[in-house]
Amino acid sequence: MESNPTAQAKLLSLTELNGVGRKRALAMIDAAEGIDAVFETSYEIFKDFHYIDENTYQQLQNLDDKIEAYTDRIIEATEEEISLLTPLDSGYPEYLREQHSPLKLFHCGDSELLAASS
Numbered sequence: 332m333e334s335n336p337t338a339q340a341k342l343l344s345l346t347e348l349n350g351v352g353r354k355r356a357l358a359m360i361d362a363a364e365g366i367d368a369v370f371e372t373s374y375e376i377f378k379d380f381h382y383i384d385e386n387t388y389q390q391l392q393n394l395d396d397k398i399e400a401y402t403d404r405i406i407e408a409t410e411e412e413i414s415l416l417t418p419l420d421s422g423y424p425e426y427l428r429e430q431h432s433p434l435k436l437f438h439c440g441d442s443e444l445l446a447a448s449s
Contacts, residue, residue: 334414334415334416334417334420334422335419335420336402336405336406336409336415337398337402338366338367338417338419339401339402339405339415339417339419339420340397340398340399340400340401340402340405341366341367341369341370341394341398342356342360342366342417342418342419342434343401343417343434343435344394344397344398344401345359345360345369345391345394346434347390347394347397348383348387348390348391348394349382349387349390350382350383350387351382351383351387352434353431353432353433353434354431355380355382356434357418358380359377359380359383360419362376362377362380363376363377366419369391370391370392370394374388408437412439413437413438413439414437414438414439415435415436415437416435416436416437416438416445417434417435417436418432418434422443422445423436423445424436424445
């Protein structure tokens with residue numbers, strides 16, 4: 332199951348914004364219709380989100396350094412055979428999607444086992 336380190340990094344960088352955690356980051360992605368679109372869309376898409384004001388939107392537009400740092404760390408972990416799964420990844424366990432689950436799930440070994448029932 333292939334993951335995209337840049338998309339993962341973009342998701343994680345959203346939580347660097349004041350007032351944005353897992354649930355709100357995923358809501359932003361849904362509203363923009365994709366993780367890449369979050370960074371390309373206008374303020375109008377987010378203006379009804381009470382936690383995004385013009386200042387927060389401006390911060391969103393300046394997350395490039397954070398995205399790059401997260402991408403580098405994700406790639407380094409992969410080189411150490413540590414994989415990251417986020418709710419954006421197809422390999423993220425379905426049963427966790429329905430819960431208040433972690434945004435980051437690190438694992439080593441066979442990720443297929445995460446989908447297996449006990």
